Amino acid sequence: MEVCGTHTVAVFRHGIRGLLPESIRLLSGPGCPVCVTSIKDVDTAVALSKVSGVVLVTFGDMMRVPGSSRSLYEAKAEGADVRVVYSPLDALKIASENKDRRVVFFATGFETTSPLVAATLFEAEKEGIENFYIYSVHKLVPPALKALLDSPEVNVDGFILPGHVSTIIGSRPYEFIGKDHGIPSVITGFDAKDILEGILMLLKQLDAGMSDVQIQYRKVVREEGNPRAVATINECFKPSEVYWRGIGTIPESGLILKDKYRKRDITEIVNVDVPEGSEPKGCSCGEVLRGVKLPTECALFAKKCTPETPVGACMVSTEGSCAAYYRYRSG
Amino acid sequence: MCLAIPSKVIKIENTIATVDVYGARRDVSLLLMPEEVTTGDYVLVHAGFAIQKVDKEAANEALSLIKELLEKQEQEEEFY
Numbered sequence: 001m002e003v004c005g006t007h008t009v010a011v012f013r014h015g016i017r018g019l020l021p022e023s024i025r026l027l028s029g030p031g032c033p034v035c036v037t038s039i040k041d042v043d044t045a046v047a048l049s050k051v052s053g054v055v056l057v058t059f060g061d062m063m064r065v066p067g068s069s070r071s072l073y074e075a076k077a078e079g080a081d082v083r084v085v086y087s088p089l090d091a092l093k094i095a096s097e098n099k100d101r102r103v104v105f106f107a108t109g110f111e112t113t114s115p116l117v118a119a120t121l122f123e124a125e126k127e128g129i130e131n132f133y134i135y136s137v138h139k140l141v142p143p144a145l146k147a148l149l150d151s152p153e154v155n156v157d158g159f160i161l162p163g164h165v166s167t168i169i170g171s172r173p174y175e176f177i178g179k180d181h182g183i184p185s186v187i188t189g190f191d192a193k194d195i196l197e198g199i200l201m202l203l204k205q206l207d208a209g210m211s212d213v214q215i216q217y218r219k220v221v222r223e224e225g226n227p228r229a230v231a232t233i234n235e236c237f238k239p240s241e242v243y244w245r246g247i248g249t250i251p252e253s254g255l256i257l258k259d260k261y262r263k264r265d266i267t268e269i270v271n272v273d274v275p276e277g278s279e280p281k282g283c284s285c286g287e288v289l290r291g292v293k294l295p296t297e298c299a300l301f302a303k304k305c306t307p308e309t310p311v312g313a314c315m316v317s318t319e320g321s322c323a324a325y326y327r328y329r330s331g
Numbered sequence: 332m333c334l335a336i337p338s339k340v341i342k343i344e345n346t347i348a349t350v351d352v353y354g355a356r357r358d359v360s361l362l363l364m365p366e367e368v369t370t371g372d373y374v375l376v377h378a379g380f381a382i383q384k385v386d387k388e389a390a391n392e393a394l395s396l397i398k399e400l401l402e403k404q405e406q407e408e409e410f411y
Contacts, residue, residue, distance in 0.1 A: 119362045164382075167375060226383055
């Protein structure tokens with residue numbers, strides 16, 4: 001299983017599936033942050049964007065994700081002040097230039113992104129920018145893998161682990177995969193040679209009966225990761241139980257602000273109580289994210305659900321499995 | 332979302348580095364770097380932050396692959 005959405009896209013782009021013998025089947029995992037953000041969280045972001053005086057700032061990936069009734073893109077079309085940025089620092093700049101508004105950064109993403117948001121909060125404190133807030137739906141990769149492995153329906157012989165998440169956290173947080181489940185894993189880079197080498201390393205481990213965490217992507221991944229980035233995350237955030245779309249609630253798998261930074265949590269300031277969202281009818285994103293179904297096995301795939309009119313999040317994000325299967329499908 | 336690109340550091344001022352990727356320049360924060368960075372180093376950049384130093388040879392190799400990919404993608408899109 002390739003866990004990371006960037007790998008899913010790279011596997012298609014390089015035509016790697018076509019090179020592999022039938023005995024090797026690549027499954028896409030839950031590593032697309034857009035795809036695992038719950039409908040309720042999207043609805044909350046939309047509701048926040050509608051609050052008077054709020055500027056809702058987001059990464060572009062989240063704009064078209066359908067909520068229960070609308071996406072952020074549609075909220076913007078209806079007049080909400082929704083802005084897309086490249087970096088959380090750009091959101092902080094918007095806050096410094098709009099002191100009379102509450103500027104809320106929709107903080108999505110895994111361990112690659114959460115230290116950036118934490119560092120931006122440091123800057124906000126340092127610069128005394130009081131009108132900068134976040135809505136954190138940050139998630140952690142290792143607890144999600146643990147939840148997948150604890151589920152009896154998931155049948156995986158090896159993991160291609162995310163390269164850039166591991167740049168931050170290193171290889172040690174994955175050791176339970178081998179120790180508790182006897183499954184080998186390789187932290188892998190994103191070009192064709194990296195991915196093929198990662199697969200080869202997995203096969204060699206399987207052949208030798210090993211279940212270690214190995215690093216293929218040595219050029220940027222060290223065993224200890226990036227300790228400064230990890231310390232930055234830990235200074236601002238603490239793990240919490242959160243809901244993953246398609247997977248369910250996983251203990252200690254999300255990040256919420258520590259007390260010291262709670263004043264930056266917009267949900268502490270503005271009350272936007274949205275009801276539990278329900279998954280679109282017939283959508284198989286959940287099974288796809290758990291590697292139980294292929295996108296092509298969903299009844300809506302390429303019929304009702306296309307990148308132009310997406311039903312589920314996995315078709316929206318360019319890194320979603322369904323979007324990748326759609327773009328590179330044959331025929 | 333976790334896409335990150337190797338970029339060459341051409342100037343450093345306090346905790347901000349100016350980086351170059353194919354002539355495109357932008358400022359990135361060095362606040363998360365675990366080790367010291369000097370001009371000429373390659374760093375991995377994600378959403379406005381340098382997150383790790385990259386081996387120079389490896390960076391050149393990755394950049395030529397990204398360039399090749401972008402070119403291939405453009406050609407591919409012309410067919411749509």
